[in-house]
Amino acid sequence: MSSRMFVALCLAPLLIVAAAFFVLPLARLVVVGASGPDGAAAYLAILTEPRYRESLVATVILAVATTVATLITATIVGLFVQRHDFPGRSVLVALLTFPLALPGVVVGFMIILLAGRQGLIGEVARALTGQRLVFAYAAGGLFLGYLYFSIPRVILTIMASVEKLDPQVEEAARALGAGAWAVHRDVILPALVPAFIASGAICFATAMGAFGTAFTLATRTDVLPMVIYTEFTLNANFAMAAALSVGLGIVTWAALAVSRSAAGTSVAAAG
Amino acid sequence: MTANGKGVSLRLENCAKTYPGGIQVLSPMTLEIARGETVVLLGPSGCGKTTTLRIIAGLIQPDHGGRVLFDGVDVTSVPIEKRNVGMVFQSYALFPNMTVAGNIGYGLKIRHVPKAERRKRVDAMMQLVGIDTLHDRRVDQLSGGQRQRVALARAVACQPRVLLLDEPLTALDASLRDRLRTDLNQLFRSLGITTIYVTHDQGEAMALGDRIVVMTKGTIAQVGTPDEIYFRPANRFVAEFIGAANILEGPLQSEVMLLPGGQLHIDGGRTGDTAVAMVRPEAIGIVSPDGASWTGRIQTKIFLGDRLRLTVAEAATSAIVVDASNRLVVQVGDRVGLTVPNGSVRLLTS
Known part of the structure; x- marks a missing residue:
């Protein structure tokens, strides 16, 4: 057998799987998106139809806010946990990564228990101010839920990058007169930028496509995955659902592509 | 910053270092270094030379009772960022997110030296170490020898009171090391800053040191000029460590x-x-x-x-x-x- 043939045989399973489960469904999705009464204009409707546009904007804003808040929180915690040894450190790390084990629906349920109509925060607020505070079902609840499952994804990447920092570079900055703030601003944070880009992109993609948590919580706000679900199941508008799916995919893919070229390394797409 | 830019006299008094778990890496040592002198700490790995350097720098604290004095002033509890020391590391430790000029000027920027003045000083430093064409280069575009020169220029740009070098040439190949050694020697003589140089290479020690401190197992084996150390070693360890000895x-x-x-x-x-x-x-x-x-x-x-x-x-x-x-x-x-x-x-x- 020639080596060329051997390579082709080895690649065949991959090509078959890719064609069957990725290329063909995606192509079909694009075709279906243009098969409605409006044809290819359905794609335009994502931007022209207020309901779709607003949900796209809301989803992007939510995903960006989640990414920024996650990066800030995970960086502070990751730096602290990686740099300090204290009793219970490994328990804390296990706790911080625990949400990885929970499906989105459970995360949504936990947010309801925390900030829902019967939630803990509502009860405390009522006891203190006489007014019940409920934000689980609006953007605030979604944000909190997304934050909860995003932090573990980012924190592990940040901790790994912090561990790899050259301590001598920080010592060099200190020798030149830089205090703790300056060392963080000028040395540590710039060195962590590739980690921010890589983990931020995954965080953004996950938040854009999150469904379980949105399904549990998004009763007062529309995010794109929920709109797709509604069009598909309740309105049986397959064409619009497909067009929105392609639109969601393009925005997320574009974010990953930009971050990949900025980081110069491969950034995995999140599920 | 000293007025004459010649650094300080330095005294280590009873400086020992014991790590948690009771491992003593440095026995109590006392060492005097004159203003403007270049002293080389020489010894095999694990002899305590880098620990001594880090105590002088303020990166680690000596055990209780140990003192570090700059010009007679106790600086033991002064952190490194307030000691005004220049430091050069084996790994160069350049800031990868800054240009060559950004690296060299960093200490001046931290000290809020005005931009024009900073630029002038950076240019002078680059000329001093022979890299005046690399102003806007990124650090990852430099060769090993150029990186070491940048590290050196960065360390002396703020006119430090003491210049500390931790195996600065070890990562370079042999011929480059020889050339840089000669350049370093000239630089130390022209700057006249009090300099402490750590190495395990006796050739470097001989070429650069006004005096050499030979160390072994956390203690000083001998302090002397290069020829004293070579011709009149204090003990068998020094005799065998420096040059070939029968x-x-x-x-x-x-x-x-x-x-x-x-x-x-x-x-x-x-x-x-x-x-x-x-x-x-x-x-x-x-x-x-x-x-x-x-x-x-x-x-x-x-x-x-x-x-x-x-x-x-x-x-x-x-x-x-x-x-x-x-x-x-x-x-x-x-x-x-x-x-x-x-x-x-x-x-x-x-």
Whole structure:
């Protein structure tokens, strides 16, 4: 057998799987998106139809806010946990990564228990101010839920990058007169930028496509995955659902592509 | 910043370092370093030289009771960012997110030196270390030698009170190391800053140090000028660590050491039990065995270009090494006489 043939045989399973489960469904999705009464204009409707546009904007804003808040929180915690040894450190790390084990629906349920109509925060607020505070079902609840499952994804990447920092570079900055703030601003944070880009992109993609948590919580706000679900199941508008799916995919893919070229390394797409 | 830019005098007083778990990496040491002096801390890895440097820098604290004084002022509890020391690391430790000029000017920026003044100082520093064309280069576009020059310029740009270098040439290849060593020597002389240089390379130590502090197992084995250390090592460790050394052991009678191959005159020798002495390979001369008081048989002969390296058996309890003239005609197996000029043999404490 020639080596060329051997390579082709080895690649065949991959090509078959890719064609069957990725290329063909995606192509079909694009075709279906243009098969409605409006044809290819359905794609335009994502931007022209207020309901779709607003949900796209809301989803992007939510995903960006989640990414920024996650990066800030995970960086502070990751730096602290990686740099300090204290009793219970490994328990804390296990706790911080625990949400990885929970499906989105459970995360949504936990947010309801925390900030829902019967939630803990509502009860405390009522006891203190006489007014019940409920934000689980609006953007605030979604944000909190997304934050909860995003932090573990980012924190592990940040901790790994912090561990790899050259301590001598920080010592060099200190020798030149830089205090703790300056060392963080000028040395540590710039060195962590590739980690921010890589983990931020995954965080953004996950938040854009999150469904379980949105399904549990998004009763007062529309995010794109929920709109797709509604069009598909309740309105049986397959064409619009497909067009929105392609639109969601393009925005997320574009974010990953930009971050990949900025980081110069491969950034995995999140599920 | 000092007015004359010549740095400070330095005193380590009783500085020891014990890590949690009771491991003492540095025994209490006291060391005086004069203003403007270049002192090399030399020793094998794990001897405590880097620990000493880091104590001077303020990166680690000595054990209780130890003090670091700059110009007589106790700076033991002053953190490194307030000590105004310049530091050069083995890994260069350049800031990868800044250009060459950004790296060199960083200390000045932290000190809020105005931009124009900063630019002038950075340019002067770049000229000083010979990298004046690299102003806007990124750090990852530089060769190892250029990176080390940037690290050096960055360390001296703020006119530090003490310049500390931790194995700065170790990561470079041999020929570049030789060239940079010469450049460093000139730089230290022209700057006149008090400089502490850590290395395990005796060639570097000899070339750069006004004085060398030889260290082993967390203690100082000897402090002296390069020629003192080389010709008058304080003990067997220093003798064997610096250069090549023949260690001779034998009973001493008056000023004569009795060896398997004859007798060797030793100045200041006293009658006693077995003594240990050292003689350098280049101090031993090869003569005719007839009438010689110390003889041996040539075991191996290696031509090194500038000299002939011989090992001579039967002269002492173990084979000795002799560096002879590259024109000497001898054969393996020849019996030869050995001579050593007065004052070239040194008695050692073991």
